[in-house]
Amino acid sequence: MESLQKKVVFDGEAASMVMKELRGSFRSGKTRSYEWRVSQVKALLKMVTDNEKQIIDALLSDLAKPPLETVVYEIGMFKNSCEVILKELKQWMKPEKVKTSISTFPSSAEIVPEPLGVVLVISAWNYPILLSLDPVVGAIAAGNAVVLKPSEIAPATSSLMAKLLAEYMDNSCVRVVEGAVDETSALLDQKWDKIFYTGNGRVGRIVMTAAAKHLTPVVLELGGKCPAVVDSDVNLQVAARRLISGKWGLNNGQACVSPDYVITTKDFAPKLVESLKTELENFFGKNPLESKDISRIVNHNHFARVAKLLDDEKVSDKIIHGGEKDESKLRISPTLLLDVPHDSLIMGEEIFGPLLPIITVNKLEESFDLINSRTKPLAAYIFTNNKKLKEQFVKNVSAGGMLVNDIALHLIVPTLPFGGVGDSGTGSYHGRFSFEAFTHKKAVLYRGFGGDASLRYPPYTETKQRVMKALVSGGILSIIGALLGWSSKA
Ligand code: NAD
Numbered sequence: 186m187e188s189l190q191k192k193v194v195f196d197g198e199a200a201s202m203v204m205k206e207l208r209g210s211f212r213s214g215k216t217r218s219y220e221w222r223v224s225q226v227k228a229l230l231k232m233v234t235d236n237e238k239q240i241i242d243a244l245l246s247d248l249a250k251p252p253l254e255t256v257v258y259e260i261g262m263f264k265n266s267c268e269v270i271l272k273e274l275k276q277w278m279k280p281e282k283v284k285t286s287i288s289t290f291p292s293s294a295e296i297v298p299e300p301l302g303v304v305l306v307i308s309a310w311n312y313p314i315l316l317s318l319d320p321v322v323g324a325i326a327a328g329n330a331v332v333l334k335p336s337e338i339a340p341a342t343s344s345l346m347a348k349l350l351a352e353y354m355d356n357s358c359v360r361v362v363e364g365a366v367d368e369t370s371a372l373l374d375q376k377w378d379k380i381f382y383t384g385n386g387r388v389g390r391i392v393m394t395a396a397a398k399h400l401t402p403v404v405l406e407l408g409g410k411c412p413a414v415v416d417s418d419v420n421l422q423v424a425a426r427r428l429i430s431g432k433w434g435l436n437n438g439q440a441c442v443s444p445d446y447v448i449t450t451k452d453f454a455p456k457l458v459e460s461l462k463t464e465l466e467n468f469f470g471k472n473p474l475e476s477k478d479i480s481r482i483v484n485h486n487h488f489a490r491v492a493k494l495l496d497d498e499k500v501s502d503k504i505i506h507g508g509e510k511d512e513s514k515l516r517i518s519p520t521l522l523l524d525v526p527h528d529s530l531i532m533g534e535e536i537f538g539p540l541l542p543i544i545t546v547n548k549l550e551e552s553f554d555l556i557n558s559r560t561k562p563l564a565a566y567i568f569t570n571n572k573k574l575k576e577q578f579v580k581n582v583s584a585g586g587m588l589v590n591d592i593a594l595h596l597i598v599p600t601l602p603f604g605g606v607g608d609s610g611t612g613s614y615h616g617r618f619s620f621e622a623f624t625h626k627k628a629v630l631y632r633g634f635g636g637d638a639s640l641r642y643p644p645y646t647e648t649k650q651r652v653m654k655a656l657v658s659g660g661i662l663s664i665i666g667a668l669l670g671w672s673s674k675a
Contacts, residue, residue, distance in 0.1 A: 195364050200371040203360055207303045207330040210357040217300060217328045219278060223271065225325045225355060229318060230267045232353040233260050236345075240314055243341040247313065249481040250436060258435070259314040262597060266319050269599045269616055270326045277326075277620045280629075287664070288656050291636050297627040300328030302378030304623060307369060307392065309384040310338035310483055311439045311537075316406075317346060320381045321359070323619025329379075330358040334372055336384075337365040338483055370395075377401050379623060385535075386608055404612030404622050406441070407605050408535050409562040413444035413592065414552045414578065416569035417453040424568040424590075425460040428541075429468060431566075431592025433519045437480040438539045439487075442564045442586075442593045445536050448552040451545040458521060458543065462506050465519050473518045474511050481515040482538060488515050491538035495520065499529040503542075549574060553581045561585070561607035566592055585609045 215221055233240065237260060244250040244259065280295040304324045308317040317335050324331040333350070335343035347361040362368060373380075373395035382392045383406040396403045413431075415424060428447070432438050449457050469476040482488045492510060494500075500522055507520035522542040525531055531542055546552055549569075556565060565584035569575055575589050585605035588595045596603045596615065604613025614622045640649050640656075648670070655667035 195362055195368040195371060197371045197374055200362075200375050203332060203362065204303060204375045204377075207332065207358060207360065211300075211303050211330040215355075216325075216330055216358050219275065221355070221358075222274060222326055222328055225359065226267050226270050226274075226322055228353045228355075229322055229325075230264060232349050233263060233314070233318070236349055239345055239349075240342075243345045244314070244339075246341040247310070247339040248436065248439075248483055249477075251478050251480065253478075254434070254436065254480070255314075259312055263315050263318050263322070265597070265599070266322055266615070266619065270322060270620070273617065274326055274620070277617060278328075285630070287661060289630060289632065292630055292632045294628070294630045297629050298327070298620075299625045299627045301623055301625055303330045303332070304379040304381065305332050305334065305372055305375075305377045307334045307372075307380065307382045307384070308336055310336035310342075311436055311441070313339035313342040314346070316383045319619070320383070320404075320614060320622075323614055324379075324381070324623045325359065327620050327623035329623050331360075332372065333359075333361045334369055335361065335363060337363070379403070381612075381614075381622065382406065389610075404604070404614065405610045406612075406614075407563070407608065407610040408441040408537070409560055409605070409609040410445040410532075410535050411442060411562045411564045411566070411584075412552070412556050413447050413566040414549060414556075414568070415447055415449040415453070415457055416549055416567070416571055416574060417450060417456075418570045419568045419590075421456060421460045422464070425457065425464045426468075427568075427591050429461065429464050429519075432541055433465075433469070433479055433539055435593060437482070438541070439480065439483060439537050440593070442596060443537075444541065444566060444592055445562075446532070447541060447543045448546060448549070448555060449543060450549060451547060454523065454543060454545045458505060458523065461521060461541075465506070469519065473507070474509055474514070474516045479519075479539075482517060484515070485512070487538070488512060488517070491517060491536070491540065494531040494534075494536060494538075495540060497530040500525045500531055500542075507539075550577070553577070556582050556584075561605070561609055563605045563609035564588065564593070564595070583607070585613075 240260060241252045241255045244255045278298060280297045283294050283296060285292045285294045306320045313336055317333055321331055321333050335346050343363050347363050350361045376399040379402050380392055380396050381404045382389060386407045389405045389407050393403055428444060432443050435443050469479055503522040503525050505521050505523045507518040509518040517539050520540045524545055525542040561583050563585040565582050565587050567578045568590050579587060586595045595601055599616030602613035602618040603615040604610050612622055640652055652667040655663040
């Protein structure tokens with residue numbers, strides 16, 4: 186009886202079993218063929234198309250995510266990734282012929298893309314469909330077997346994915362393991378060929394430490410405080426609308442690329458604030474706590490975390506718009522704060538919620554040092570028509586990615602890599618970069634049995650050394666020179 190009541194746990198033994206099965210499937214060579222990869226990408230496409238309604242409902246349950254946001258940013262973006270793969274995969278899989286040098290003459294060479302093996306994808310709760318399936322489809326396109334560990338903080342989406350992937354995918358090679366810390370730890374103890382983790386930097390360090398034990402490479406898609414610099418020389422209404430849609434219109438600021446804080450000049454701040462207030466009311470009405478067009482805070486822990494940033498006494502007199510909270514509904518209204526101190530809690534960590542502090546400076550150029558004095562953000566934004574300022578921003582500010590005059594759109598361009606730098610992450614994906622994230626570029630050199638110069642073999646002589654030195658340096662003239670016994674200064 187007692188054993189019947191015991192919760193089924195996914196422990197080290199279960200993790201090792203999954204690994205063994207998937208390793209076996211990978212070794213059988215099944216995942217390598219173009220046909221298998223395409224069949225699985227198509228199955229994922231069909232899965233999200235057939236189940237759009239269920240996905241929308243799961244995200245409503247986990248986050249009260251507005252259906253438009255789900256359809257565009259979760260399902261639509263994922264479908265685009267699949268379409269790009271289906272169009273380009275044959276080309277990506279082709280070995281790339283490369284030139285060889287005289288040192289290996291006669292020879293030819295190529296770079297052969299090779300799947301890594303069995304990979305683990307650990308995903309986050311804020312875009313639980315996209316952040317799970319996008320790396321998974323990259324791993325499949327590259328010919329790997331894959332285990333997905335969705336986030337337990339979006340439970341409806343996690344169990345939906347477990348159900349749907351079991352139904353639509355080849356389960357000998359693609360698996361979902363649901364769970365939280367214990368289950369993820371059991372998975373992390375295994376030897377993977379790559380771990381792709383999306384989430385915060387604290388857990389990123391745990392993942393990297395576990396990976397280091399097995400020399401497993403990682404992609405870490407982390408976060409940080411993304412700045413948005415706003416010049417006075419802009420179309421103010423457009424800038425305000427784009428800031429709002431990139432903040433509250435992206436899962437209520439619970440997005441890694443949401444603007445975390447704004448920097449503008451002291452002179453321009455009042456105009457920007459007025460425009461933001463007007464457009465916020467246009468978008469979400471007079472009572473935004475009731476708006477259906479804005480996600481809620483994901484859970485009570487995160488609500489308490491965001492509320493604490495707002496309740497910090499250092500910012501209590503800095504709230505210039507919003508600030509209302511309804512804990513029973515996990516809602517905090519879109520909130521603007523002006524001139525918060527740099528040592529306030531809100532400036533000390535990633536906000537990941539509906540608060541937007543505005544920092545003012547005398548000259549916008551000061552913003553570069555301000556941004557660069559912090560850890561490197563995942564994205565940095567600037568709104569300006571000033572060509573010189575744009576150029577300086579791109580040249581001087583370090584960030585995972587950058588966007589001029591809009592928010593977040595850079596991540597839907599499949600020809601651009603998406604990923605962080607420094608504390609905001611390591612590695613990247615999207616488009617071809619997803620394929621490459623899960624591929625080893627194998628260097629292959631082909632030679633025949635001709636041209637077997639005795640030069641490279643002992644007994645070594647001075648002439649051999651001279652000619653070999655010239656050969657390694659590669660210049661045809663120096664080789665001729667060495668053969669003829671000319672002295673060289675090199
Ligand atoms: P989360 O709480 O869902 O955690 C992410 C994953 O880590 C989950 O699968 C969870 O089960 C696992 N996990 C948690 N604690 C663990 C532990 N002790 N050991 C092993 N695994 C553990 O998500 P989160 O971290 O709250 O996500 C928000 C963060 O992620 C923000 O910093 C955000 O900027 C970042 N993020 C980055 C991207 C990106 O693409 N770069 C996208 C989304 C979110």
